[in-house]
Amino acid sequence: SRPLSVWRYRELLPVKREPVSLCEGGTPLYHLKRIGEELGMKELYAKHEGMNPSGSFKDRGMTVGVSMALQLGMSSVACASTGNTSASLAVYGAKAGIPTIVLLPAGKVALGKVAQALMHGARVISINGNFDRALEMVRDLCESKGIYLLNSINPYRLEGQKTIGFEVIDQLDGKVPDRMVLPVGNAGNISAVYKGILELKALGFVDKMPMMTGIQAAGSQPVVRAINEGLAEVIPDENPETVATAIRIGAPVNAEKVLTAIRGSGGTAASVTDEEILSMQCDLARKEGIGVEPASAASVAGVKKLVESGVIDRDEQVVCVVTGHLLKDPETVIKQCAPPIECEATLESLLAALQL
Numbered sequence: 141s142r143p144l145s146v147w148r149y150r151e152l153l154p155v156k157r158e159p160v161s162l163c164e165g166g167t168p169l170y171h172l173k174r175i176g177e178e179l180g181m182k183e184l185y186a187k188h189e190g191m192n193p194s195g196s197f198k199d200r201g202m203t204v205g206v207s208m209a210l211q212l213g214m215s216s217v218a219c220a221s222t223g224n225t226s227a228s229l230a231v232y233g234a235k236a237g238i239p240t241i242v243l244l245p246a247g248k249v250a251l252g253k254v255a256q257a258l259m260h261g262a263r264v265i266s267i268n269g270n271f272d273r274a275l276e277m278v279r280d281l282c283e284s285k286g287i288y289l290l291n292s293i294n295p296y297r298l299e300g301q302k303t304i305g306f307e308v309i310d311q312l313d314g315k316v317p318d319r320m321v322l323p324v325g326n327a328g329n330i331s332a333v334y335k336g337i338l339e340l341k342a343l344g345f346v347d348k349m350p351m352m353t354g355i356q357a358a359g360s361q362p363v364v365r366a367i368n369e370g371l372a373e374v375i376p377d378e379n380p381e382t383v384a385t386a387i388r389i390g391a392p393v394n395a396e397k398v399l400t401a402i403r404g405s406g407g408t409a410a411s412v413t414d415e416e417i418l419s420m421q422c423d424l425a426r427k428e429g430i431g432v433e434p435a436s437a438a439s440v441a442g443v444k445k446l447v448e449s450g451v452i453d454r455d456e457q458v459v460c461v462v463t464g465h466l467l468k469d470p471e472t473v474i475k476q477c478a479p480p481i482e483c484e485a486t487l488e489s490l491l492a493a494l495q496l
Protein backbone atom coordinates (compact mmCIF):
# COMPACT_ATOMS: atom_id res chain seq x y z
CA SER A 141 0.00 0.00 0.00
CA ARG A 142 0.98 3.62 -0.45
CA PRO A 143 3.05 5.43 2.22
CA LEU A 144 1.36 8.23 4.20
CA SER A 145 1.96 11.35 2.09
CA VAL A 146 0.14 14.04 0.10
CA TRP A 147 0.20 11.94 -3.08
CA ARG A 148 -1.23 8.85 -1.35
CA TYR A 149 -4.51 10.66 -2.02
CA ARG A 150 -3.76 11.60 -5.64
CA GLU A 151 -7.18 10.50 -6.91
CA LEU A 152 -8.70 13.28 -4.74
CA LEU A 153 -6.29 15.91 -6.12
CA PRO A 154 -6.58 17.85 -9.42
CA VAL A 155 -3.04 17.30 -10.76
CA LYS A 156 -2.90 15.23 -13.94
CA ARG A 157 0.87 15.33 -14.48
CA GLU A 158 3.96 14.14 -12.63
CA PRO A 159 3.79 16.21 -9.42
CA VAL A 160 6.54 18.58 -8.26
CA SER A 161 7.21 16.67 -5.08
CA LEU A 162 9.69 16.60 -2.18
CA CYS A 163 8.06 13.79 -0.22
CA GLU A 164 5.70 16.15 1.59
CA GLY A 165 3.15 15.02 4.15
CA GLY A 166 3.27 11.77 6.11
CA THR A 167 3.77 13.86 9.26
CA PRO A 168 3.60 12.36 12.76
CA LEU A 169 0.41 12.37 14.85
CA TYR A 170 1.71 12.64 18.40
CA HIS A 171 -0.33 11.72 21.51
CA LEU A 172 0.02 14.64 23.97
CA LYS A 173 0.36 12.52 27.10
CA ARG A 174 1.57 15.02 29.73
CA ILE A 175 -0.30 18.09 28.47
CA GLY A 176 -3.36 15.90 28.01
CA GLU A 177 -3.12 14.58 31.58
CA GLU A 178 -2.82 18.14 32.92
CA LEU A 179 -6.07 18.97 31.12
CA GLY A 180 -7.77 15.71 32.15
CA MET A 181 -7.86 14.60 28.49
CA LYS A 182 -6.96 11.07 27.37
CA GLU A 183 -7.31 11.70 23.64
CA LEU A 184 -5.40 14.90 22.87
CA TYR A 185 -3.17 14.70 19.79
CA ALA A 186 -0.90 17.02 17.78
CA LYS A 187 -0.37 16.62 14.03
CA HIS A 188 3.14 18.01 13.58
CA GLU A 189 3.17 19.82 10.24
CA GLY A 190 6.57 21.28 11.06
CA MET A 191 7.94 17.93 9.88
CA ASN A 192 7.35 18.80 6.22
CA PRO A 193 10.23 19.52 3.78
CA SER A 194 10.19 23.30 4.33
CA GLY A 195 9.01 22.99 7.94
CA SER A 196 5.34 23.91 7.62
CA PHE A 197 1.98 22.63 6.28
CA LYS A 198 2.33 25.02 3.33
CA ASP A 199 4.26 22.32 1.46
CA ARG A 200 1.04 20.34 1.04
CA GLY A 201 -0.54 23.26 -0.79
CA MET A 202 2.56 24.13 -2.79
CA THR A 203 3.24 20.65 -4.15
CA VAL A 204 -0.23 20.84 -5.73
CA GLY A 205 -0.17 24.57 -6.54
CA VAL A 206 3.22 24.54 -8.27
CA SER A 207 2.37 21.31 -10.12
CA MET A 208 -0.79 23.06 -11.36
CA ALA A 209 1.26 26.10 -12.42
CA LEU A 210 3.26 23.81 -14.73
CA GLN A 211 0.13 21.92 -15.84
CA LEU A 212 -1.46 25.28 -16.79
CA GLY A 213 1.65 26.36 -18.67
CA MET A 214 2.52 29.23 -16.34
CA SER A 215 6.14 30.37 -16.44
CA SER A 216 6.55 32.07 -13.07
CA VAL A 217 4.94 32.12 -9.61
CA ALA A 218 4.48 34.67 -6.81
CA CYS A 219 2.94 35.14 -3.37
CA ALA A 220 2.72 37.53 -0.45
CA SER A 221 3.47 35.87 2.86
CA THR A 222 3.91 36.16 6.60
CA GLY A 223 6.81 33.82 5.91
CA ASN A 224 5.93 30.14 5.58
CA THR A 225 4.07 30.44 2.27
CA SER A 226 7.07 32.25 0.81
CA ALA A 227 9.52 29.68 2.20
CA SER A 228 7.48 26.86 0.73
CA LEU A 229 6.95 28.57 -2.63
CA ALA A 230 10.71 29.22 -2.88
CA VAL A 231 11.37 25.53 -2.21
CA TYR A 232 8.84 24.20 -4.73
CA GLY A 233 9.63 26.89 -7.29
CA ALA A 234 13.27 25.78 -7.09
CA LYS A 235 12.27 22.14 -7.49
CA ALA A 236 10.10 23.10 -10.50
CA GLY A 237 12.88 25.30 -11.90
CA ILE A 238 10.70 28.38 -12.44
CA PRO A 239 11.25 32.00 -11.29
CA THR A 240 9.65 32.84 -7.93
CA ILE A 241 8.76 36.23 -6.42
CA VAL A 242 7.74 36.67 -2.78
CA LEU A 243 6.50 39.81 -0.98
CA LEU A 244 7.09 40.02 2.77
CA PRO A 245 5.90 42.62 5.33
CA ALA A 246 9.07 44.49 6.37
CA GLY A 247 10.38 43.56 9.81
CA LYS A 248 7.56 41.13 10.59
CA VAL A 249 8.84 37.83 9.21
CA ALA A 250 10.63 35.24 11.33
CA LEU A 251 14.35 34.85 10.55
CA GLY A 252 14.24 31.20 9.48
CA LYS A 253 11.56 31.89 6.90
CA VAL A 254 13.47 34.77 5.33
CA ALA A 255 16.60 32.59 5.23
CA GLN A 256 14.70 29.86 3.38
CA ALA A 257 13.18 32.21 0.80
CA LEU A 258 16.61 33.74 0.12
CA MET A 259 18.61 30.50 0.02
CA HIS A 260 16.12 28.68 -2.22
CA GLY A 261 16.51 31.47 -4.76
CA ALA A 262 13.24 33.41 -4.65
CA ARG A 263 13.30 37.14 -5.46
CA VAL A 264 12.48 38.40 -1.97
CA ILE A 265 10.83 41.84 -1.74
CA SER A 266 10.37 43.50 1.65
CA ILE A 267 7.23 45.67 1.57
CA ASN A 268 6.96 48.73 3.82
CA GLY A 269 3.49 47.67 4.98
CA ASN A 270 1.74 44.73 6.64
CA PHE A 271 0.80 41.34 5.14
CA ASP A 272 -2.65 42.53 4.05
CA ARG A 273 -1.06 45.33 2.00
CA ALA A 274 1.54 42.95 0.54
CA LEU A 275 -1.29 40.65 -0.57
CA GLU A 276 -3.08 43.48 -2.37
CA MET A 277 0.18 44.34 -4.15
CA VAL A 278 1.01 40.79 -5.25
CA ARG A 279 -2.52 40.37 -6.67
CA ASP A 280 -2.00 43.53 -8.76
CA LEU A 281 1.48 42.34 -9.82
CA CYS A 282 0.22 38.92 -10.96
CA GLU A 283 -2.79 40.45 -12.72
CA SER A 284 -0.67 42.93 -14.66
CA LYS A 285 2.24 40.61 -15.52
CA GLY A 286 0.54 37.21 -16.01
CA ILE A 287 2.38 35.62 -13.08
CA TYR A 288 0.70 32.66 -11.33
CA LEU A 289 -0.57 33.75 -7.88
CA LEU A 290 -0.09 31.08 -5.20
CA ASN A 291 -1.62 32.59 -2.07
CA SER A 292 -4.46 30.59 -0.54
CA ILE A 293 -6.91 32.48 -2.76
CA ASN A 294 -5.60 29.90 -5.24
CA PRO A 295 -7.93 26.90 -4.77
CA TYR A 296 -5.22 24.38 -5.69
CA ARG A 297 -3.29 25.32 -2.55
CA LEU A 298 -6.27 24.23 -0.45
CA GLU A 299 -6.62 21.00 -2.43
CA GLY A 300 -3.20 19.90 -1.20
CA GLN A 301 -3.90 21.00 2.36
CA LYS A 302 -7.03 18.78 2.45
CA THR A 303 -4.62 15.85 2.93
CA ILE A 304 -3.96 16.85 6.57
CA GLY A 305 -7.41 15.55 7.47
CA PHE A 306 -7.03 12.48 5.27
CA GLU A 307 -3.81 11.49 7.04
CA VAL A 308 -5.23 12.12 10.54
CA ILE A 309 -8.16 9.78 9.83
CA ASP A 310 -5.80 7.13 8.42
CA GLN A 311 -3.60 7.53 11.53
CA LEU A 312 -6.66 7.13 13.78
CA ASP A 313 -7.46 3.85 11.94
CA GLY A 314 -10.39 5.34 10.03
CA LYS A 315 -11.86 7.29 12.94
CA VAL A 316 -12.88 10.95 12.55
CA PRO A 317 -11.80 12.87 15.66
CA ASP A 318 -14.52 14.73 17.57
CA ARG A 319 -12.71 18.01 17.01
CA MET A 320 -9.88 19.44 14.91
CA VAL A 321 -8.21 22.62 16.16
CA LEU A 322 -6.12 24.87 13.94
CA PRO A 323 -4.46 28.28 14.26
CA VAL A 324 -6.18 30.71 11.86
CA GLY A 325 -4.58 33.47 9.79
CA ASN A 326 -5.94 33.62 6.21
CA ALA A 327 -8.20 30.68 7.21
CA GLY A 328 -7.16 28.57 4.23
CA ASN A 329 -5.97 25.59 6.27
CA ILE A 330 -9.05 25.12 8.45
CA SER A 331 -11.25 25.53 5.35
CA ALA A 332 -9.18 22.98 3.40
CA VAL A 333 -9.33 20.35 6.17
CA TYR A 334 -13.11 20.81 6.43
CA LYS A 335 -13.55 20.49 2.64
CA GLY A 336 -11.48 17.30 2.54
CA ILE A 337 -13.40 15.49 5.27
CA LEU A 338 -16.70 16.66 3.76
CA GLU A 339 -15.59 14.96 0.52
CA LEU A 340 -14.76 11.74 2.40
CA LYS A 341 -18.26 11.88 3.91
CA ALA A 342 -19.87 12.43 0.51
CA LEU A 343 -17.87 9.45 -0.83
CA GLY A 344 -19.06 7.29 2.08
CA PHE A 345 -15.63 6.77 3.68
CA VAL A 346 -16.69 8.45 6.95
CA ASP A 347 -20.06 9.18 8.55
CA LYS A 348 -19.32 12.24 10.70
CA MET A 349 -17.50 15.56 10.62
CA PRO A 350 -15.07 16.88 13.27
CA MET A 351 -16.05 20.11 15.01
CA MET A 352 -13.73 22.58 13.23
CA THR A 353 -12.21 24.95 15.81
CA GLY A 354 -10.21 28.02 14.85
CA ILE A 355 -7.80 29.75 17.22
CA GLN A 356 -6.49 33.28 16.71
CA ALA A 357 -4.23 35.64 18.63
CA ALA A 358 -6.03 38.13 20.86
CA GLY A 359 -4.47 41.01 18.90
CA SER A 360 -5.54 39.64 15.51
CA GLN A 361 -8.91 37.92 15.76
CA PRO A 362 -11.38 39.00 13.03
CA VAL A 363 -12.71 35.44 12.57
CA VAL A 364 -13.25 34.92 16.32
CA ARG A 365 -15.21 38.17 16.45
CA ALA A 366 -17.40 37.16 13.50
CA ILE A 367 -18.18 33.76 15.06
CA ASN A 368 -18.79 35.08 18.57
CA GLU A 369 -21.01 37.92 17.32
CA GLY A 370 -22.83 35.78 14.75
CA LEU A 371 -21.82 38.11 11.91
CA ALA A 372 -22.71 37.30 8.28
CA GLU A 373 -19.17 38.21 7.26
CA VAL A 374 -15.73 38.78 8.76
CA ILE A 375 -14.91 42.43 9.43
CA PRO A 376 -11.16 43.00 8.86
CA ASP A 377 -8.97 44.00 11.78
CA GLU A 378 -7.13 47.14 10.65
CA ASN A 379 -4.11 46.73 12.92
CA PRO A 380 -3.43 43.07 13.66
CA GLU A 381 -0.65 42.60 16.23
CA THR A 382 0.78 39.42 17.77
CA VAL A 383 4.13 37.80 18.55
CA ALA A 384 2.82 34.92 16.42
CA THR A 385 3.73 36.77 13.23
CA ALA A 386 2.60 33.86 11.03
CA ILE A 387 -1.03 34.62 11.91
CA ARG A 388 -0.70 38.43 12.10
CA ILE A 389 -3.38 38.82 9.42
CA GLY A 390 -6.25 41.29 9.67
CA ALA A 391 -8.21 40.49 6.50
CA PRO A 392 -8.38 36.68 5.99
CA VAL A 393 -8.82 35.88 2.28
CA ASN A 394 -10.80 32.72 3.11
CA ALA A 395 -13.22 34.54 5.41
CA GLU A 396 -16.35 33.14 3.76
CA LYS A 397 -15.00 29.57 3.74
CA VAL A 398 -13.98 29.58 7.39
CA LEU A 399 -17.43 30.72 8.58
CA THR A 400 -18.95 27.84 6.58
CA ALA A 401 -16.40 25.36 7.97
CA ILE A 402 -16.90 26.35 11.62
CA ARG A 403 -20.68 26.80 11.49
CA GLY A 404 -21.21 23.82 9.18
CA SER A 405 -19.42 21.49 11.58
CA GLY A 406 -20.79 22.81 14.88
CA GLY A 407 -17.32 24.05 15.71
CA THR A 408 -16.21 27.28 17.34
CA ALA A 409 -13.49 29.93 17.43
CA ALA A 410 -11.49 31.45 20.28
CA SER A 411 -8.53 33.73 20.84
CA VAL A 412 -5.50 33.33 23.07
CA THR A 413 -3.08 35.97 24.34
CA ASP A 414 0.55 36.15 23.25
CA GLU A 415 1.49 35.02 26.77
CA GLU A 416 -0.71 31.95 26.48
CA ILE A 417 0.81 31.20 23.06
CA LEU A 418 4.42 31.47 24.28
CA SER A 419 3.67 29.49 27.42
CA MET A 420 2.20 26.64 25.38
CA GLN A 421 5.12 26.75 22.92
CA CYS A 422 7.35 26.13 25.95
CA ASP A 423 5.11 23.35 27.33
CA LEU A 424 4.98 21.52 24.01
CA ALA A 425 8.78 21.63 23.79
CA ARG A 426 9.52 20.70 27.40
CA LYS A 427 6.67 18.32 28.25
CA GLU A 428 6.21 16.59 24.88
CA GLY A 429 9.46 17.14 22.98
CA ILE A 430 7.48 18.87 20.23
CA GLY A 431 9.16 22.01 18.81
CA VAL A 432 6.82 24.45 17.08
CA GLU A 433 6.77 28.15 16.22
CA PRO A 434 4.47 30.46 18.24
CA ALA A 435 1.47 30.50 15.84
CA SER A 436 1.37 26.70 15.90
CA ALA A 437 1.19 26.58 19.71
CA ALA A 438 -1.95 28.74 19.54
CA SER A 439 -4.04 25.69 18.62
CA VAL A 440 -3.07 23.78 21.79
CA ALA A 441 -3.29 26.95 23.90
CA GLY A 442 -6.81 27.32 22.52
CA VAL A 443 -7.74 23.80 23.61
CA LYS A 444 -6.46 24.55 27.13
CA LYS A 445 -8.57 27.70 27.27
CA LEU A 446 -11.72 26.01 25.87
CA VAL A 447 -11.40 22.98 28.17
CA GLU A 448 -10.93 25.20 31.21
CA SER A 449 -13.95 27.29 30.22
CA GLY A 450 -16.05 24.16 29.68
CA VAL A 451 -16.57 24.62 25.93
CA ILE A 452 -14.55 21.51 25.05
CA ASP A 453 -15.50 18.32 26.88
CA ARG A 454 -12.52 16.53 28.48
CA ASP A 455 -13.43 13.17 26.97
CA GLU A 456 -13.51 14.46 23.38
CA GLN A 457 -10.94 13.07 20.95
CA VAL A 458 -9.14 16.27 19.85
CA VAL A 459 -6.47 16.74 17.17
CA CYS A 460 -4.53 20.01 17.16
CA VAL A 461 -2.67 20.89 13.97
CA VAL A 462 0.70 22.38 14.93
CA THR A 463 1.65 24.08 11.72
CA GLY A 464 5.31 25.15 11.70
CA HIS A 465 8.70 24.05 13.07
CA LEU A 466 10.33 25.73 16.07
CA LEU A 467 13.43 26.58 14.00
CA LYS A 468 11.39 29.01 11.89
CA ASP A 469 11.49 31.69 14.59
CA PRO A 470 14.71 31.34 16.66
CA GLU A 471 14.72 35.01 17.70
CA THR A 472 11.45 34.66 19.61
CA VAL A 473 12.85 31.57 21.36
CA ILE A 474 16.07 33.36 22.40
CA LYS A 475 14.01 36.28 23.73
CA GLN A 476 11.83 33.90 25.80
CA CYS A 477 14.50 31.68 27.29
CA ALA A 478 17.17 32.38 29.91
CA PRO A 479 20.53 32.63 28.09
CA PRO A 480 23.15 29.85 28.19
CA ILE A 481 25.29 29.91 31.39
CA GLU A 482 28.76 31.34 30.73
CA CYS A 483 31.58 29.03 31.82
CA GLU A 484 35.39 28.89 31.70
CA ALA A 485 36.85 25.86 29.91
CA THR A 486 37.65 23.97 33.13
CA LEU A 487 35.79 21.19 34.91
CA GLU A 488 35.87 23.24 38.12
CA SER A 489 33.98 26.17 36.58
CA LEU A 490 31.57 23.73 34.87
CA LEU A 491 30.68 22.11 38.21
CA ALA A 492 30.24 25.58 39.69
CA ALA A 493 28.02 26.65 36.78
CA LEU A 494 25.92 23.46 37.16
CA GLN A 495 25.96 23.79 40.97
CA LEU A 496 26.87 20.07 41.15
Ligand SMILES: Cc1ncc(COP(=O)(O)O)c(/C=C/C(=O)C(=O)O)c1O
Pocket residue numbers: 196220221222223224225226292323324325326327328329330386387433435436463464
Ligand atom coordinates in the same frame (compact mmCIF):
# COMPACT_ATOMS: atom_id res chain seq x y z
C1 LIG B 1 2.89 28.49 11.15
C2 LIG B 1 1.53 28.92 10.63
N1 LIG B 1 0.44 28.56 11.34
C3 LIG B 1 -0.79 28.92 10.92
C4 LIG B 1 -0.98 29.69 9.79
C5 LIG B 1 -2.40 30.08 9.42
O1 LIG B 1 -2.85 29.26 8.36
P1 LIG B 1 -4.04 29.89 7.45
O2 LIG B 1 -5.18 30.14 8.40
O3 LIG B 1 -4.33 28.87 6.42
O4 LIG B 1 -3.49 31.16 6.87
C6 LIG B 1 0.13 30.09 9.02
C7 LIG B 1 -0.11 30.93 7.81
C8 LIG B 1 0.90 31.57 7.18
C9 LIG B 1 0.65 32.42 6.04
O5 LIG B 1 -0.47 32.84 5.79
C10 LIG B 1 1.81 32.77 5.19
O6 LIG B 1 2.85 32.09 5.31
O7 LIG B 1 1.68 33.73 4.40
C11 LIG B 1 1.41 29.68 9.44
O8 LIG B 1 2.54 30.01 8.77
